[in-house]
Amino acid sequence: MSKPVRTRFAPSPTGFLHVGNVRTALFAYLFAKNQKGSFILRLEDTDRERFVDWGATHIVKSLDWLGLKPDEGVWYTETGEHAPYVQSKRLPNYQEFAEKLIKQGNAYYSYITPEEFQSHKAAAIDTKKPFVYKQNMEPEEHSKETNGYPVRLKVPAGVTKWKDELRGEFETKNELIDDFILIKADGFPTYNFAHIVDDYLMKITHIIRGDEFISSMPKYAALYDLLKIDRPTIVHMPPILGPDGKKKLSKRDGDVDVLEYKEKGYLPEALVNFLALLGWNDGTEQEIFSHDELVKRFSLDRVQKSPAVFDINRLAWMNGEYIRELPTDELLKRLEPFLPASWYKHNDYLTRVVELDKDRIKKLSDAEYLMEIFFTEPKVDKELLTKKDKPEDVENWLEVVASDLKDVEFNHDVIEKALRKLAEAGDINTGNLFYALRIALTGRTEAPGLFDIFATLGKEESLKRLETAKNLL
Numbered sequence: 001m002s003k004p005v006r007t008r009f010a011p012s013p014t015g016f017l018h019v020g021n022v023r024t025a026l027f028a029y030l031f032a033k034n035q036k037g038s039f040i041l042r043l044e045d046t047d048r049e050r051f052v053d054w055g056a057t058h059i060v061k062s063l064d065w066l067g068l069k070p071d072e073g074v075w076y077t078e079t080g081e082h083a084p085y086v087q088s089k090r091l092p093n094y095q096e097f098a099e100k101l102i103k104q105g106n107a108y109y110s111y112i113t114p115e116e117f118q119s120h121k122a123a124a125i126d127t128k129k130p131f132v133y134k135q136n137m138e139p140e141e142h143s144k145e146t147n148g149y150p151v152r153l154k155v156p157a158g159v160t161k162w163k164d165e166l167r168g169e170f171e172t173k174n175e176l177i178d179d180f181i182l183i184k185a186d187g188f189p190t191y192n193f194a195h196i197v198d199d200y201l202m203k204i205t206h207i208i209r210g211d212e213f214i215s216s217m218p219k220y221a222a223l224y225d226l227l228k229i230d231r232p233t234i235v236h237m238p239p240i241l242g243p244d245g246k247k248k249l250s251k252r253d254g255d256v257d258v259l260e261y262k263e264k265g266y267l268p269e270a271l272v273n274f275l276a277l278l279g280w281n282d283g284t285e286q287e288i289f290s291h292d293e294l295v296k297r298f299s300l301d302r303v304q305k306s307p308a309v310f311d312i313n314r315l316a317w318m319n320g321e322y323i324r325e326l327p328t329d330e331l332l333k334r335l336e337p338f339l340p341a342s343w344y345k346h347n348d349y350l351t352r353v354v355e356l357d358k359d360r361i362k363k364l365s366d367a368e369y370l371m372e373i374f375f376t377e378p379k380v381d382k383e384l385l386t387k388k389d390k391p392e393d394v395e396n397w398l399e400v401v402a403s404d405l406k407d408v409e410f411n412h413d414v415i416e417k418a419l420r421k422l423a424e425a426g427d428i429n430t431g432n433l434f435y436a437l438r439i440a441l442t443g444r445t446e447a448p449g450l451f452d453i454f455a456t457l458g459k460e461e462s463l464k465r466l467e468t469a470k471n472l473l
């Protein structure tokens with residue numbers, strides 16, 4: 001029987017979690033869930049210079065918002081048999097593995113000063129050779145003093161083979177793999193070393209991570225070999241390109257803090273759906289997938305290796321689709337942070353307005369603008385009002401409409417009938433009449449259907465607005 005699948009997301013708390021990182025987390029999550037395995041959240045906080053103390057909370061909050069709860073590891077409270085899942089609390093583990101390598105003669109305390117290191121590097125640049133740092137002395141000579149010196153790996157001669165699940169098999173001559181640092185002078189391990197130790201101890205079966213690590217694969221492969229560790233399956237994600245399809249996705253194109261998407265009014269389920277399709281598809285034309293469908297259909301062999309293009313318009317479209325499908329009371333709940341609290345005092349009215357505008361809301365943050373015409377009397381622009389017809393005609397229509405509607409029941413069908421009859425009787429172009437009425441009621445050319453606007457505003461408010469508009473003329 002094969003081992004239970006265990007994937008991990010291993011962010012570094014060095015700043016915001018960007019959408020690119022979240023897509024990596026999502027693929028690791030979906031694969032684990034699809035395989036009925038476990039998804040683990042581990043914090044890689046060994047870069048003490050870039051560490052920020054709010055990073056961990058931000059990561060947890062972001063994943064929680066998206067519904068990507070780990071089965072094990074860091075969360076509001078940490079759980080799991082491999083705790084701690086925070087690297088800074090696991091230093092003895094790395095030390096133990098480093099000592100094993102030192103004993104084997106595959107690692108050493110390195111006494112080279114940063115200045116000497118830089119001068120080696122500069123020399124390589126001068127001779128236009130790739131810089132591969134290697135020490136010539138025997139390892140034993142380098143392991144006499146230990147305190148305050150970094151530990152470097154010494155890779156024996158030979159070749160190192162490695163495989164990326166999407167991209168295939170590769171091999172690298174060991175002479176190209178430098179003596180890279182395993183444990184830094186501050187006692188903290190490098191990412192290069194720590195993730196291998198942790199993935200092994202945490203029984204990770206599949207590493208799914210960003211493609212920026214591909215170039216370091218020979219180093220990792222050499223380490224797996226020297227530690228005699230079975231390698232997990234390794235998948236580097238397809239890159240994400242900006243909307244021009246050429247450059248890597250940048251901050252300007254939308255690779256920002258994922259919680260900014262929350263603030264902008266995207267639904268987490270829409271963002272998850274959108275990110276899942278950045279580099280994966282199920283082989284059909286289907287675009288909208290629920291969380292459960294994604295879990296059911298996800299497979300690594302349908303992850304593409306070619307770059308995915310980040311198209312924010314597609315996200316906006318998807319978000320609109322999700323909003324449209326939400327039950328109204330759920331939508332009202334989600335809109336709460338985006339609308340004035342006072343609107344919620346008129347719940348039935350607000351419900352009607354939301355139902356009217358539901359199809360037009362692409363982001364929750366659009367709603368206030370779209371709906372405010374039902375809560376505050378709009379400023380009507382005289383030019384706009386009379387754009388299609390002479391002021392005296394419009395004035396006349398507003399007066400007739402007001403007097404005709406004074407005594408009718410205020411619902412969509414009755415109003416429609418009354419207005420059409422009136423247009424016919426007065427030989428008025430209905431398009432022009434309805435245009436003027438829409439402007440008079442809302443001040444806008446874009447608004448819900450005219451008869452719905454009347455019916456929703458109600459008689460008193462509608463007549464008041466017609467009167468105000470008429471007084472402009």
Ligand code: GLU
Pocket residue numbers: 009010011012044191195208209210
């Ligand atoms: N700490 C690394 C990062 O945040 C994790 C990479 C990996 O998933 O192995 O980029």
